[in-house]
Amino acid sequence: MGSLSPLWRLTASQASALMQQGRLSSEQYVHACLERIQAREPQVQAWAHLDPQAALAQAKACDAQPRRSPLHGIPVGLKDVIRSLDQPTRFNSPIYEQHQPNEDAHCMAVLRAKGAVLMGKLQTLEFACGGQFPPTRNPWDLQRTPGGSSSGSGAAVADGMVPLALGTQTGGSTIRPAAFCGAVGMKPTWGRIPFDGIKSFAAHLDTVGLFARSVDDLALLLGAYGLIEPSLPPVPPWPQLKLMVCRTPLWDQAEAPAQAAFDGLLERLRSAGVQLREMPWPQELAAINTWQDEVMQDGGRSAFLPEMLTAPDLLHADFKAKLANHLQLTPAGMRLALDRIAQARMAFETTMDDADAVISLSAPGPAPLGLQSQGMATFNRLWTALQVPCISLPLLWSPEGLPMGLQLIHRRYEDHRLIEVARTIEAALPQERHPWN
16 A cells, blocks of 8 residues: 555545455554644644544554444544534634533444544534634635635545544535535435534534545445435436536526536536436525525524623624624514425425436635635525535536535435435546645
8 A cells, every 4th residue: 555645545435445354454544644634734724623642542442343334443523513522622612712521422422433533623613603713724725715614624624634524514514615625525414413412503404514535435424324225216327317407596696617617517417418407496495595594593592692691701793693683583584484494395395306416506616715704605505494415526616726516405315315316426527636636
């Protein structure tokens, strides 16, 4: 292996296969990732907490044990709003500078039981929704945002520091940084991975997010959480795929490079024989981004009350505004927003008909310049509100070579089928581009 590419370049699935064959140890792989972090972290600043010795100790313990799963010995990073019993969870907030949880969040407990190695905690926008910005930079261009709020998760995976990471999404906080950083990202169906042990913002929307460098890697995570459904009908071969094209009524908010890249990809799909048809936009979805924002902001009316009561001087004005109901949301308005979103879910899933997936943009364009921005969630909010699974693939690129992301969407509880469609598209349209190339 030493004469080939550095070990940190291995994807999680490649490393897992080598470990299964006895050709790679967890300690070797973790050590290689730590060397990559040492080389790049001063520039990218993806990590909120890192303990190399603890990571190596976990890896050595894994090497001494029978393999528990395909994730055994594989390093993962954790967004710093997800609690972990052996590492601090600070939420990028001065209120929690000394906070050490006494148990793992559900999503981390599963990975630990499967034998994964917790490498460290990854930077986030404060409480994943406002306030203090993270210092993380986009590995493709250090002058640009990595997107957020799962900033460190997207940047660390894309830059080769760690093969897998967890984030969260309440608006666009997984799909957007995956798109901006050129990682593979997934927002599963809402609720399929419990949110227990994670700082919540809006319970109707909060979803655990997955970051990887390939669809095969996403499948490892999905399998760990028991979301693989092998009895589903097989996905058809590449030329027989049926895809619905969803531009949404907000298409004019997409930047010209994103629109051009999307249309260019559609031509490639058509020339390969893939069946494409435009998705009619149901009237029930007319104002869904507005409804999503109302539901999200309503969550903030109570989410930060403990911090307001215990540390008001340290609570950022963003959160105080949410607690004060700065949008003047009403009970009647909230009932209306939730009811319309429920109707929209059924309308969307009916409109999908027999399509294998819906395709759209992951982001309005490449990552914006500057670190005091997370980018816009224009093409994420609606899918989060609909609670459907979404995957971002690094298949769209700006003229200057920056990633933008193609988004694939399916009905609720079709996570495994969406993975298989993504795998088919990834194999047919290989785009091996990385920040280190």
